[in-house]
Amino acid sequence: DWLFVKDHARAIDVIYHRGRVGEVYNIGGNNEWKNIDLVHLLCEVMDRKLKRDPGTSAGLITYVTDRPGHDLRYAIDSSKLQTELGWQPSVDFPTGLDQTVDWYLANAEWLRHVTSGDYRQYYESMYAGR
Secondary structure, three states: OOOOHHHHHHHHHHHHHHOOOOOOOOOOOOOOOOHHHHHHHHHHHHHHHOOOOOOOOHHHOOOOOOOOOOOOOOOOOOHHHHHHHOOOOOOOHHHHHHHHHHHHHHOHHHHHHHOOHHHHHHHHHHHOOO
């Protein structure tokens, strides 16, 4: 179940302010995608934003054997959140994906930093044994 990050944050805020103490509210976008379909959509977005020929990014996909216990479905029933608290996602999935890609493209240095081995070493030194 895929959901734009700002919609997720807004759902948490709604639950915090209007939810019942001790109650469980699932947050979801009613937006299921097969992983491969999402990857292909993301490749299309990247090709468009980077002004690449269509199919360029998809050509980089490498297929691997599924891991043991592979998840067959990612689905969240957020109907209680919607009916009891009136929350609904406000950003449709393609728009949210576009905005997410824009953020990562505009913050390439941040992405490089958090995916480097240096960051992992820092994280382990700060939080090991906790």
